[in-house]
Amino acid sequence: MNKLFVIVLFVSFGIFAFAQSDTLPDILTVIHSRKSVRNYTEELVSRTQLKVLVKAGMAAPTAMNKQPWFFVVIDDKEILSTLANKMMFGNMLNYASAAIVVCGDMRNVTDALPKFWVQDCSAATQNILLAAEGTGLGAVWIGVYPNKVAVKKVRKLLNLPKYIVPLNIISIGYPDGTDKPKDKWNENKVIWNKWE
Numbered sequence: 001m002n003k004l005f006v007i008v009l010f011v012s013f014g015i016f017a018f019a020q021s022d023t024l025p026d027i028l029t030v031i032h033s034r035k036s037v038r039n040y041t042e043e044l045v046s047r048t049q050l051k052v053l054v055k056a057g058m059a060a061p062t063a064m065n066k067q068p069w070f071f072v073v074i075d076d077k078e079i080l081s082t083l084a085n086k087m088m089f090g091n092m093l094n095y096a097s098a099a100i101v102v103c104g105d106m107r108n109v110t111d112a113l114p115k116f117w118v119q120d121c122s123a124a125t126q127n128i129l130l131a132a133e134g135t136g137l138g139a140v141w142i143g144v145y146p147n148k149v150a151v152k153k154v155r156k157l158l159n160l161p162k163y164i165v166p167l168n169i170i171s172i173g174y175p176d177g178t179d180k181p182k183d184k185w186n187e188n189k190v191i192w193n194k195w196e
């Protein structure tokens with residue numbers, strides 16, 4: 001009887017430990033594996049997969065829960081190439097399967113929260129980058145706003161109305177494996193409690 005009790009105890013502890021190790025480190029593994037991916041295979045990313053990414057984006061926190069955003073999802077190769085040619089640092093779009101342009105909706109920006117749309121849309125962007133990493137895709141943030149020339153070019157190409165401001169373009173594809181995560185941990189950049 002005693003033996004059985006010990007076995008049950010060990011098995012229960014094993015299951016508990018496994019469950020813990022299976023749930024907790026998962027998100028951290030994704031966070032620490034994320035990297036800017038600029039090299040892709042030719043495999044296409046489906047609209048279902050892209051929707052998963054946008055859904056992750058829309059799960060982000062926003063100031064006063066305004067959700068002042070729109071997501072322009074591009075899977076048309078011709079548009080991707082035109083964007084690549086227009087953006088100074090967007091050559092990878094020539095090889096990407098898709099892109100998501102994260103935009104701020106100025107109709108949802110109030111005087112009380114004039115600039116928070118940038119943080120809101122950046123939070124959504126990071127969610128999309130992590131969701132891409134976590135679902136086996138590769139992605140990179142291509143900056144647009146506040147570069148006025150870039151904003152104008154993207155706006156014109158995608159026919160965006162005046163109240164929609166493109167914050168960035170996220171280039172997406174299947175990673176070819178050449179891009180690796182960087183270790184950015186720096187203890188010297190951590191201040192505990194107060195600056196001395």
Ligand SMILES: Cc1cc2nc3c(=O)[nH]c(=O)nc-3n(C[C@H](O)[C@H](O)[C@H](O)COP(=O)(O)O)c2cc1C
Pocket residue numbers: 034035036037038089090140141142143180181182
């Ligand atoms: C606001 C912002 C703008 C960026 N713009 C570009 C860009 O135009 N082209 C590009 O290749 N990468 C761009 N990046 C990606 C950074 O170069 C990249 O995040 C950085 O080098 C760190 O590398 P990692 O993402 O692999 O950790 C941008 C990132 C941020 C946050």
